Amino acid sequence: MRKGNPWLSVLFWTLISLATLFPIYWLFVISVKPAVELFSTPSIWLTEIYWQNYVDVLNNRTLRGYMVNSLVISSGNAVLCTTLGFFACYALSRFDLGGKESIFFWTITNRMAPPAVFLLPLFLLLTQVYRVGDFSLADTRIGMILIYCTFNLPFAIWTLRPTLDGIPKELDEAAYVDGASPWKVITEVVFPLARPGLAVTLILTWVFAWNEYLLAATLTNFNARTLTTGLSEYVTTTGTNWGIMAAISVFTLIPALIVFSLVQRHIVAGLTFGAVKG
Amino acid sequence: MHSKTLGWILLAPTLLILFLFGVVPFIYVVFVSFHQWNPFGANPNMVFNWANNYRRVVFDAQFITSLQVTAAFVFFAVTSQLILGYALAQAFMRDFPGKSFFRTIHTLPLIMAPIIVGSVWKLMTTPSIGIIPNLLSNWFGYDLNIGQSATQAFITTVVMDIWHWTPLVTLTMIAALVSLPPDPFEQAQIDGANRRQIFWHITLPMIRPAILATLFIRLMDAMRTVDEVLMLTGGGPGSATRYVGVHIFKEVFPRTNYGYGSAISVVVLYLTIVVCWLMYVGLIAPRNKGKG
Numbered sequence: 001m002r003k004g005n006p007w008l009s010v011l012f013w014t015l016i017s018l019a020t021l022f023p024i025y026w027l028f029v030i031s032v033k034p035a036v037e038l039f040s041t042p043s044i045w046l047t048e049i050y051w052q053n054y055v056d057v058l059n060n061r062t063l064r065g066y067m068v069n070s071l072v073i074s075s076g077n078a079v080l081c082t083t084l085g086f087f088a089c090y091a092l093s094r095f096d097l098g099g100k101e102s103i104f105f106w107t108i109t110n111r112m113a114p115p116a117v118f119l120l121p122l123f124l125l126l127t128q129v130y131r132v133g134d135f136s137l138a139d140t141r142i143g144m145i146l147i148y149c150t151f152n153l154p155f156a157i158w159t160l161r162p163t164l165d166g167i168p169k170e171l172d173e174a175a176y177v178d179g180a181s182p183w184k185v186i187t188e189v190v191f192p193l194a195r196p197g198l199a200v201t202l203i204l205t206w207v208f209a210w211n212e213y214l215l216a217a218t219l220t221n222f223n224a225r226t227l228t229t230g231l232s233e234y235v236t237t238t239g240t241n242w243g244i245m246a247a248i249s250v251f252t253l254i255p256a257l258i259v260f261s262l263v264q265r266h267i268v269a270g271l272t273f274g275a276v277k278g
Numbered sequence: 279m280h281s282k283t284l285g286w287i288l289l290a291p292t293l294l295i296l297f298l299f300g301v302v303p304f305i306y307v308v309f310v311s312f313h314q315w316n317p318f319g320a321n322p323n324m325v326f327n328w329a330n331n332y333r334r335v336v337f338d339a340q341f342i343t344s345l346q347v348t349a350a351f352v353f354f355a356v357t358s359q360l361i362l363g364y365a366l367a368q369a370f371m372r373d374f375p376g377k378s379f380f381r382t383i384h385t386l387p388l389i390m391a392p393i394i395v396g397s398v399w400k401l402m403t404t405p406s407i408g409i410i411p412n413l414l415s416n417w418f419g420y421d422l423n424i425g426q427s428a429t430q431a432f433i434t435t436v437v438m439d440i441w442h443w444t445p446l447v448t449l450t451m452i453a454a455l456v457s458l459p460p461d462p463f464e465q466a467q468i469d470g471a472n473r474r475q476i477f478w479h480i481t482l483p484m485i486r487p488a489i490l491a492t493l494f495i496r497l498m499d500a501m502r503t504v505d506e507v508l509m510l511t512g513g514g515p516g517s518a519t520r521y522v523g524v525h526i527f528k529e530v531f532p533r534t535n536y537g538y539g540s541a542i543s544v545v546v547l548y549l550t551i552v553v554c555w556l557m558y559v560g561l562i563a564p565r566n567k568g569k570g
Binding site: 016044256 | 307376390
């Protein structure tokens with residue numbers, strides 16, 4: 001630790017924090033102003049708060065549908081990825097499977113590939129190949145839940161592996177000796193001990209799915225559209241309803257803020273594939 | 279343990295999903311890229327046409343431009359983030375009240391959806407409603423209009439990326455600096471080394487692995503920036519901010535020329551792999567070997 005006046009540091013970090021927070025504050029300012037006031041001289045201060053934009057968003061049936069879709073898709077995807085990731089990590093950590101380290105490394109390459117590259121093949125596969133009779137995965141919630149696995153499942157596996165490796169094998173061996181079935185060992189011995197890691201994984205996969213835009217924008221038209229795509233629909237060349245756009249942004253931002261307060265310490269580890277402990 | 283079969287059964291759903299939505303699309307896009315295929319064109323069938331799509335990609339001026347602007351964007355954004363992030367991490371290594379509070383605020387942008395970051399910056403920089411163009415013109419008489427000026431639009435996207443991702447670099451650098459042992463620094467001070475010498479000869483070599491890992495992750499992410507730029511500038515004006523991901527989304531995907539679109543996708547994927555591989559082989563692997 002270097003010496004120096006601590007209050008200078010406080011001043012410095014206050015300025016940095018203002019720079020970090022100001023854009024988010026400005027989003028809020030725009031969202032609580034009536035449209036007529038927006039184009040008068042922009043002012044940093046809020047004189048009165050006008051909630052109509054939020055009411056308009058909540059009263060809009062299409063946007064409500066998008067919100068429900070976002071909730072269903074991100075929750076379904078988070079549960080699916082955390083469950084499958086848990087099983088996969090149990091297998092990787094407890095069984096002597098041939099080539100399992102290569103499999104472990106291969107999973108992460110799915111996350112590293114730029115998603116833009118997969119827009120066209122996924123679109124073609126969903127609309128033309130992955131279909132049974134009349135049922136196709138295109139523009140369905142279940143389709144989006146499965147597609148989001150390409151980036152969230154590798155993430156779940158990489159964050160859960162250390163958790164599972166950290167649970168002593170002797171515990172499950174003792175349970176097997178007592179005659180427990182594998183299912184019982186997984187659910188009653190390993191699962192309770194892995195719970196903290198599973199919670200963090202569940203929350204972070206949830207927010208990654210909630211935040212996703214590119215795949216949702218290209219692979220859905222109506223039935224499975226999410227809140228992030230709704231946001232871009234409000235930006236048009238003929239004139240954007242800025243207040244509504246800001247209000248949708250705030251609605252999209254709130255879950256991320258809640259998540260942020262819950263797992264703040266784990267965000268950096270999550271974003272660096274576990275290379276850095278936050 | 280007992281039966282390997284159980285292990286494979288537990289792994290099977292994961293492998294199946296990643297195969298169907300990760301591997302098959304990859305094989306499929308390579309397959310389509312060797313065909314002339316436009317379902318809404320004169321001939322809606324897939325016709326094998328060797329490497330003609332790739333020949334077109336190489337001479338596609340729009341695509342080459344998008345690669346150039348992407349390279350410039352990645353260079354300016356990632357370099358600034360590394361320098362700024364390191365400086366902020368050093369500033370954090372002192373004792374002062376409220377450290378964890380400031381750290382919390384600094385982490386905030388990391389969890390924000392890129393599309394929301396784009397939206398926030400659009401609200402800040404759109405001339406009629408944004409605070410930034412207003413202040414710049416009132417205080418300095420400077421005209422900021424990212425819808426008109428290519429340079430301003432480019433710089434704004436870089437600044438936006440710096441705002442969004444510098445915290446990641448800061449936090450990884452803090453983690454690296456905190457873990458350093460104090461002895462070499464004390465010894466160097468006793469030996470009379472100045473600050474610059476300590477930085478170049480002790481701090482930098484010791485945190486190099488952390489810097490390289492951060493650089494690797496930031497490069498990979500910066501190369502695929504799409505959402506926030508799409509929201510902020512839509513890739514314009516002209517092609518000033520049409521980075522490769524934006525190019526695929528706006529110019530390639532909406533067209534029904536699937537063979538050609540696939541070829542561009544394959545080339546972008548190939549270039550991404552090459553850049554990451556060069557990074558790994560050139561910078562990270564030799565260091566790890568040196569460590570033993």
